Amino acid sequence: MAQVIGGFGVSHSPSMGYEYDKGIAGQFDPRWKIWFDGLQPVKRWLAEMRPDQIVIVYNDHLNHFTFDAYPTFALGVSDEFPQADEGFGLRPFPSLMGDTAFGWHVANHLVRHEFDLTICEDMKIDHGIYSWLPYVTAPPWPAPVLPLAVNMVRHPIPTSNRLRKLGEAIRGAIASYPGNARVAVIATGGMSHQISGSRFGMANEEWDRYFLAHLTDDLDKLVAIPQEEIMRIGGTEASELALWFAMRGALSAKARHVYDFYTFPQITGCGVIVFDEARA
Amino acid sequence: MTVPKPDHSLDPPASFIYTGPMSTRGRNINRFSLSLKIPDNRKSFLADPDVYMTRFNLSEDEKALVRARDWSGLLAAGGHLQAILKIAAALGQNLWHIGAHNAEIPVEEMIAACPRRVGGLPEGV
Numbered sequence: 428m429a430q431v432i433g434g435f436g437v438s439h440s441p442s443m444g445y446e447y448d449k450g451i452a453g454q455f456d457p458r459w460k461i462w463f464d465g466l467q468p469v470k471r472w473l474a475e476m477r478p479d480q481i482v483i484v485y486n487d488h489l490n491h492f493t494f495d496a497y498p499t500f501a502l503g504v505s506d507e508f509p510q511a512d513e514g515f516g517l518r519p520f521p522s523l524m525g526d527t528a529f530g531w532h533v534a535n536h537l538v539r540h541e542f543d544l545t546i547c548e549d550m551k552i553d554h555g556i557y558s559w560l561p562y563v564t565a566p567p568w569p570a571p572v573l574p575l576a577v578n579m580v581r582h583p584i585p586t587s588n589r590l591r592k593l594g595e596a597i598r599g600a601i602a603s604y605p606g607n608a609r610v611a612v613i614a615t616g617g618m619s620h621q622i623s624g625s626r627f628g629m630a631n632e633e634w635d636r637y638f639l640a641h642l643t644d645d646l647d648k649l650v651a652i653p654q655e656e657i658m659r660i661g662g663t664e665a666s667e668l669a670l671w672f673a674m675r676g677a678l679s680a681k682a683r684h685v686y687d688f689y690t691f692p693q694i695t696g697c698g699v700i701v702f703d704e705a706r707a
Numbered sequence: 708m709t710v711p712k713p714d715h716s717l718d719p720p721a722s723f724i725y726t727g728p729m730s731t732r733g734r735n736i737n738r739f740s741l742s743l744k745i746p747d748n749r750k751s752f753l754a755d756p757d758v759y760m761t762r763f764n765l766s767e768d769e770k771a772l773v774r775a776r777d778w779s780g781l782l783a784a785g786g787h788l789q790a791i792l793k794i795a796a797a798l799g800q801n802l803w804h805i806g807a808h809n810a811e812i813p814v815e816e817m818i819a820a821c822p823r824r825v826g827g828l829p830e831g832v
Contacts (some may be wrong), residue, residue: 441802489789493741494730514744514796580789582726621713624722625790627806629713630822650832656829659715663722667767691822694806 429604432476433685433703434677434678435469435673436642437559438581439485440620440695441513444558448518451561454560458692465688466562466697471659471703472685473563478570478611480529482597483556484590484673486579490553499585500542500593503550503574504530511551514672520561523552529604533573536600542593550574557617566692570611579616587650587669594676601677614674616667618689618696624663628694631661635696636689638668642700643684661696671700678702710812710820715827720809725781733785739763740790749797778805 446459455463461681472568490511492498508523534546552574560568575597578584585593594612601610618638619631641649654666675682687700711806717724730737739760742748752759760770772780774795788805795804807817 489737489741489787490744494734494737512744512746514749514793516746580725580787581730582724621722622802622806623782623809624720625810626716626823627809628714628722628817628821628823630824632824632828634828635827637832652829652832655717656831658722658724659717660825660827660829663717663724669726691824694802694821 429480429601429606429608429610431598431601431677431704432478433610433682433701434614434674435699435701436614436674437469437699438583438617438695438697438698439555439558439615440556440617441554442693442695443697444518444554446692447558447561456692459646461690461691462697465690466559467699468686468688470563473569473611476611476703477609477610480573480610481570482573482575482579482601482610482612482677483615484593485555486667486670487555487576488553489580491551492576494581497578497581498545498576499578500544501528501547501550501576502534502537503547503576504534504543505548505550507623508550508552508572508574510557511553513553518557519602520557521566521568523556523568523572523574525573529571529608532604533597536603537596540596540599544575544598548577548619552570555579559615577660577670577686584654584666584669587652587654587672589652590669591646591672591676594673597673598677612674612677614670616670617680618665618668618698619661619665620695621664622694626662629662630691630694630696632667632689632691632696634661634665635698639687639689639698639700642671642675643702644663647673679704681705689698710810710816713823713825719783720779720785725787725803729785730787731785733787735764735766736769736781736784736786737790739765739788743793752797756813775799776804776808778808780807797826
């Protein structure tokens with residue numbers, strides 16, 4: 428059967444993407460060069476892990492879905508996931524590739540385990556994935572991606588505990604997939620940030636570092652924190668951190684902390700934490 | 708002028724927690740805004756903003772908010788930040804303009820003030 432080999436949680440933001448493109452074209456803004464350098468060990472880790480499949484739990488920002496139909500959980504099952512134009516034009520990166528056999532297996536397992544998701548055969552991907560991806564790998568993309576979009580743009584959003592359970596169900600789906608595929612599970616959401624209201628631009632490094640320090644061994648404690656509390660001290664969009672619980676839930680309790688890094692370039696706390704599973 | 712340090716308030720105008728009723732109220736604004744993801748629509752909008760907004764049933768008050776680039780007013784009217792960002796993009800503005808308008812300070816001051824550092828952990832941890 429397939430196995431979870433490890434994974435990571437990572438921040439995303441539109442500026443992370445633009446600043447990458449500007450940096451690669453010439454000179455990095457020093458604040459973003461720190462993030463670029465901080466992700467190099469993640470890039471090496473991902474290359475060494477050689478995943479056959481990558482599950483990514485992320486959130487769309489009204490770039491693919493609209494409020495005409497906004498799913499709480501949506502799984503993309505397709506051979507190809509194009510980049511979404513967010514209104515500023517496309518960035519110079521190819522579509523992500525998908526693996527429909529794996530996608531349908533995961534869809535089947537999740538629904539049979541009471542995660543009744545929306546299945547999307549057409550899903551365009553925004554900065555939720557494209558902003559950090561070029562920092563940790565390069566085209567041609569190293570493995571097919573299975574994107575799972577979670578509503579983080581309109582309340583009610585799923586609870587922290589629900590996302591942890593989603594991760595556990597993803598782990599079950601992987602463990603029941605025939606063959607011996609090596610699967611990485613990634614989750615992405617901004618750390619402390621708020622991008623509307625007069626608190627725009629607030630940054631709470633104390634909280635972000637607390638989160639990173641406790642995700643390895645104190646998941647119960649983090650999951651128990653009310654999401655309103657996280658929004659109060661970390662900004663309204665810091666609620667996206669709940670997505671990281673899906674990644675942690677997909678890994679075993681004894682997954683090993685490999686690396687973490689944190690910086691705050693502009694308006695979003697940028698952190699990453701990498702885990703891997705004991706080699707069989 | 709010093710930019711004030713953000714507090715821990717989740718209430719407007721400090722924060723907008725986007726809810727279902729706001730989504731209902733902002734339905735036309737959001738449908739109009741998100742249509743601007745398509746380049747041809749951006750062109751049509753810029754060619755004749757009033758005609759384009761009428762197509763999306765915006766009220767006269769809502770149209771006035773767009774004309775005035777009143778980002779705070781659009782949020783209060785139920786526009787989602789990620790949606791009105793598309794209006795800003797079509798008009799050559801960006802997230803900084805929205806944030807500065809929300810905080811009632813000039814854009815340059817907002818850029819200079821960020822990150823606006825606060826501390827604190829959730830209660831009870």
